[in-house]
Every structure is written in structure tokens, then in C-alpha cells.
Amino acid sequence: MSPQLLIDISALLASFLFIYGLKRMSSPVTARSGIVVAGVGMLVAVLAAFLYYFGVSEAAKPHLTTNTILAAIALGVGVGWAWWSGKKVAMTSMPQMVALYNGMGGGAAAAIGAVELLKTSGHHGALPLVVTIIGSLIGAISLSGSLIAWAKLDGRINGTWRVKGQQLINGTVFLATLVLGLYIALVAEGHAHPAVTGAFFALALIFGVLMTMPIGGADMPVVISLYNAFTGLAVGFEGYVLQNPALMIAGMVVGSAGTLLTLLMAKAMNRSVANVIFSNFGPAGDEVQGEIKGSQKPAEAGDAAINMRYASKVIIAPGYGLAVAQAQHKLFEFVKLLTDAGVEVKFAIHPVAGRMPGHMNVLLAEAGVPYDMIFDMEDVNGEFKEADVAIVIGANDTVNPAARTNKSSPIYGMPILNVDQAKQVYVVKRGQGKGYSGVENELFFADNTNLVYGDAQKVMVQMIQAVKSLDGGGH
Template identity: 85%
Template sequence: MNALSTATLIIDAAFLAAAFLFIYGLKRMSSPVTAASGIRVAGLGMLVAVLASFLYVFGVSEAAKPHLTVNVILGAVALVLGLGWAWTSGKKVEMTAMPQMVALYNGMGGGAAAAIGAVELFRTSAEHSTIPLVVTIIGSLIGAISLSGSLIAWAKLDGRVNGTWRFTGLQLMNGTVFFATLALGLYIALVAHGHAPVWMTAAFFVLALIFGVLMTMPIGGADMPVVISLYNAFTGLAVGFEGFVLQNPALMIAGMVVGSAGTLLTLLMAKAMNRSVSNVIFSNFGAAGDEQQGEIKGSMKPVDAGDAGINMRYASKVIIAPGYGLAVAQAQHKLFEFVKLIQEQGVEVKFAIHPVAGRMPGHMNVLLAEAGVPYDIIYDMEDINSEFKDADVAIVIGANDTVNPAARTNKSSPIYGMPILNVDQAKQVYVVKRGQGKGYSGVENELFFADNTNMVYGDAQKVMVQMIQAVKSLDGGGH
């Protein structure tokens, strides 16, 4: 067996192993208990695929090897730079900024797929067949849109871009840009057969990037997690298409896995907000400034953090509903310290997680796991909603729209029909909140005005410290 045959055999075996590791890793990511190991397994699969790609040097002619050597060196440099940047940034990123990092990495995946398509389309000396050309155009279009759209999503989540673009004729303008881009791409593939002028191919990519920006800018910050998930599916689809063009099974399988997972996650998040994906992309979310939302009876009743903590100390069952405010305050460690204190007094404590709590699905689970909260006291919404009516106390920390009873009762509310945590059914509710602001939707929360609700104002971490001190003081500084 010659060197070429041996290299081909090793590459094919490596790609098969990488595909298995991708799928197995994704399977393990479906549970919080095995998610960390799943990420490592999938990462190992990516490493195997990347290293195997360097063996292609054995499959070229002697005349082409000098050019390939340059590419191998560039590839190695890119690999070192990418690993170094990812390692350092991954170590530094705060848990609250994890969705932004996901958006950035996702955009890079889309950009990589678009770059592969660009290389194929700019190789005007090559002979292209129709189907691979069409697939290349589609993959390039989706990848470029995912790149620029993900960058805008990152900028919005990171607070670098504020506000939205909404004006009459916006959707018509966006549609015009999209169909112009698609028409240009189809001309390159079906009429020019891949030998279009350089300016035309460049214009295709520029328009695709512009459309990604135009598509994302009108979407509000509350919908950014859904948009990121959607772009994740786009990236997977683009990678799969480009894998077909390159006849690379690892890219095809990885693209299909990422595309299908991203699609399912997008649908799950949209369902959790009782909205369709098209509604997220093409409609405004939330209440306008002049919208009449109806009069809310009652008043907000503040209470001291220490009193709330002591009340929970003497409760039989406490359910905690965390939200993004918990992550912002980095209060998860103090929260778990408080939980352990009252558990030692025989209080049953459970955590209730809404599917879109935080910024992304699983965000709260990871945050609580970081603090050491056991998995067996963390429950998804559908598994714990029926227990709120039996809880002596429910405490909401940094959540808003996901606990608003208006979603069940007020048909005129923008969030009507959205599944929520049944916090209002507990005997006593405490809401830990910095102030009296509204949630992402801009809708006033009826829970805050309920007879059984008291507001604990302040930074979540400081509030938890006060609760801990109040409970410890009952035993003279002990437990």
C-alpha cells in the first residue's frame, strides 16, 4: 500500500471517528449531569477531524506540493491562533456573557462556511458542475448571513448596539435585498457556471452580509437568544452544504448534527414563549410605550430581606425561581449557601427553571451547577409547576416575564399564552429585584401587585447575604 492509499484510509477512518464523537458528544450534552463530558468528547472529535485534514498533503502531485506547503503552514498558524484565543477568552468570560460568546463562535462557523464557498467561486479556472455550484451558492449565502447576523446579535447582547431598526417599508427593503442576493447567486451558478466576473461574486457576498445585518437589527434584545439559536442552525446547514461540495464527510455530518440541533432548540425556545419563529423574526415583541395594558389592582409591598429569610427558615417547602438578574448579580453562590442553611433546618427546597430563564436554555442550569447546587433539586417548568400550590414560599430572583400571571389571564397582553412558572399559586411570594422596572416585554408584572407577594428590593447578592445573616442570628451566629 502506497503513502497516498494509507493517508486516504487514515483520513476516512478519522472522519468516521470524528462523526461518531460529534454525535455521542451531543447526546451527552442533553443532560446537565453529562454535559461537561459531552463537550469534551465533541471537542476531541473536532480535534481528530482537524488533524486528519493535514494528511491531504500526501494526496497531491509533486508540482503542487510547494503551494500546499504554504497552505499547511497557514493552517497550522490559524490553528495555533484559534486555540490560543479560544482558550484565553473561554477562561475569562463571565457566565453572564456566555450567550455573547456563543453568538461570536457561531458567527465564525458561518464565516468559515462562507469562506469555503468563496474559495470555490473565485477559482474561475476550475470546471464546476451545476449541482455543486448551486449548493456552494446556497451554503455561501446562509454562511454569510449567519456571520453578520451573529455579530449583530453579539453586539446587542453585549450592549454595544442599542435599539432596533423599525420603520415603514423595512420588510419590503429586506425582501428586496434578499431576493437580489439570491438572484445574483443563481446567475453565477446557472448562467455564468461559476465563471462570473470577480466584482459580481464579491457583490454577492457583500449583499449577503448586508442582509444578515438588516435581518437582525429590527429584532429586540428579548428575542436575541432565539435568533442566536436560529443562526446556529443556519451555520450547521451552511457547513453541511460546503461539506457536500468538498466531499468531506466530517463537514457533512457535523453540519447536519449542528443544523438539526439548532433547529430543534429554536423551535423549543419559540414554543416556550408561545410564539412562532416567523413571529420572532418579522414582528415586534412587547408592549409599545403608548399601549394600554389595563389597570392592575393592588400595590407593591416591600419587605426587609432579613424578615423574608427568617420566614423561609420556618417554612416547610420553598421553591426558587431564578432569572437573569441572579446571573448579573453573581449571587448563585450566596443563594446556595442560604439554601443549605434552611435545608439543615428541615426545609424542602427546589429550584424551578423556565425554558427561557436567563439568556439561553440551560443558562440557569449551568449557573447553578457552577455554585454546586445538586441536580436532583433542579426541576424543569413542566415537572414542578403543579407543586407551587403546595409551597409555603416561592422566591423569585431576577426573573420577570417568565412569572407574570398576565400570560394566563390577560388576553390583551403581548405575552398572553406564554407558559409561565406558577409562582403566584404559592402561599407567600418574595420577589428579589433591583427596582420596579419591567421585563424584556415591557409589560407590567401582575405578580408584583398580588396580595401574597412582597418585594425585596436590592442587589441579589447583597439580599442573600442579609438573609444568611438573619437566619444565622436566630441561633446566635450558628446554624
């Protein structure tokens, strides 16, 4: 069997594994195995790339030997770093890691494009050159934009950066980048001066920064999903340039899935993707929200726990604060005490809860929460009015009634969990701070709401102790 035939078979197998793995990722029950399947597909694709060495002429082998050694070293460094960081990263830092991986994928696609554009020999066709430019542009934007998203999520960049004429500046930089790209592809026919090619990539990277810096923290889940789609598209385009079926299929699958997820998340916030990218939503410090009536009423953790122990139905709305406190295991321990006492308990998940898509689902799955207790917003929102108690743990903007009623609020129109419709609401939070979007939460001042102040994990321990003491030590 020739090396090329083996490569072709491997590409077909890898493509199947990518698609099948992604299909399994669509359900929380099979998501873990889907990741493993897709990972095996990637392993097949990577190993198949080394077979090219055996399919070239003897004259070309010395040059290819150097490249193969460099590729093996890069692969070893990448695998080692990914294994170490993947084992070490905390659940709260998972969004940052996803942003970094998005950026690395985009950067890899841009690097492939740069190599193709900087080749000094051979004739380049117009279509492959245009595709290379598009892939390079998207990949470079994804790289720098994802790095800014990572820095924002990791607290290394605080707030947003907005200047007068921001859209004009961004538009000018993008137009200049596009003009350079078209010049390289259609006028210079792929033989532009390296300085011109360098300027093209530099402007593309700058545009990624300019595009991401003005976007507020509350929009970061949508931004991460968008850059994931960008990376997939860039990889798909560069796969076409290299005539690599596995790259083309994997890139298009990731690109289409990421695009669909981005649209769904934007819809969940009742906004368009363009509004997310080009508007000034987020903590800029100049929003006018209006005066909130009422007062924040504190409650003891034990009293809240006893109230839930005697409730018929409890709905839990988790948020990023739950991940920060690493309280998911104690929360589920408390939930098991409630269910053992005959209380119906459900988890309500907002589409943009946490810092990335599916963040809360992964967090709860890590704690062992059964999938049949976890419900998406549209499936559980109508049940809050039937709940005796709703408890909010670490969530803020996704439960703010101002999104429904206050037209002056920056989050007006965003669908929220109907937590305020429960008979009694308890909010577990560390202090009186605002949410990630910088917007004051009207729920905290409602007549049926009490706030349990403290670290979520410590609060859950107190609640567990209160229920156990009530039930005679838990027996």
C-alpha cells in the same frame, strides 16, 4: 497506510465522537464530558486536515505548503484567542460568546463558499454550485445576524430598529440575494465576475443585519438558537462541496439539533419561529399594556429569610439578574441552610430564562446545585400552589401573570412559571425597572407578593445571616 485512508478513518472517528458527544450533552449530568468528547472529535478532524499535504503530488506541494503554514498560523491564533477569552469570560457574558462563536462558524462556512465560487479554473457541476450558494447564503446571514445578536446582548446596540415597510425591504434584499446566487450557479456556472460574487455576499450580510435588528431582546435566546442551526446547516452544505464527511455529519447534527431547540423554545413562548423573526415583539416603546392595579410592597431580606426558614416548601425561580449579581454561590449556601432545617427546596427553570438556552442550568451547576433539585417548567409548574413561599431572583418576564390574563400585553400567550400561585412570593430585584422585554410585571403588584430590593448577592448574604442568627449561629 496511505494518507487518504488515514483521513477517511479520522473523519469516521470524528463523526462518531461528534454524535456521541452531542448525545451526552442532552443531560446535565453528562453534559460536561459530552463537550470534552465532541472537542476531541474536532481535534481529530482538524489534525486530519493537515494529512492532505502528504497525499498530493510533489509538483503541488510548494503551493500547498504555503496554505498549510497559513492554516497552522490561523489555528494557533484561533486556539490562543479562544483559550484566553474562554477562561476570562464571565457567566453573564456567556450568551455573547456563544453568539460570537455562532457567527464565526457561519463566517467560516461562507468563506469556504467564497473560495469555491471565486476559483478561476475547473468545471463546476450545477448541484455542487447550488449547494455552495445555499451554504454561503446561510453562513453569511448567520455571521452578520450573530454579530448583531452579540451587540444587542452586550449592550452595544440598545433597543430595536424598525421602519415602515420593514418586511418589504427585507424581502426585496433577500430576493435580490437569491437571484444573484442563482445567476452565479446556473447561468454563469461558477465563473461569474468577482464583483457579482462580492455583491451576493454583501447582500447576504446586509440581510442578516436587517433580519436581526427588529427583533426584541426577549427573543434573543430563540435567535441565538436559530443562528446556531443556521451555522450547522451552512457547515454541512460546505462539507458536501468539499466532500468532507466530518464536516457534513457535524454540520447536519448541529443544524438539526439547533433547529429542534429553536422550535422547542418558540413553543415554550407559545409562538412560531416565523412570529419571532417577523413580528414586532420586544421593547419598541409603543405597547399598550393597560393599568395595573395594586402597589409594590417592599420587605426586608431578613424577614423573607425567616419566613422561608419556617416554610415546608420553597420554590426558587432564577433569572438573568442572578447571573449579573454572581449570586448563585450565596444562593446555594442559603438553600443548604433551608434544607438542613427540613425545608423542601426546588429550582424552577423556564425554557427561555437568561439570555441563551440552558443559561440557568449552567449557572446553578457552577454553584454546585444538585441536578435533582433543578426542574423544568412543565415538571414543576403544578407544584407552585402547594408552595408556602416562591422566591424570584433576577427573573421578570418569565413569571409575569400578564402572559396568562392580559390580552393587551405583548407577552400574552407565553407560558410562564406559576409563581403567583404560591402562598407568598418574594421578588429580589435591584429596582423598579421593567424586564428585558420592556413589559411591566403584574406579579410585582399582587397581594401575595413582596419585593426585596437590592443586589442579589448582598440580599442573599443578609438572608444567610438572618437564618444563622435564628439557628444559633448555624450550629
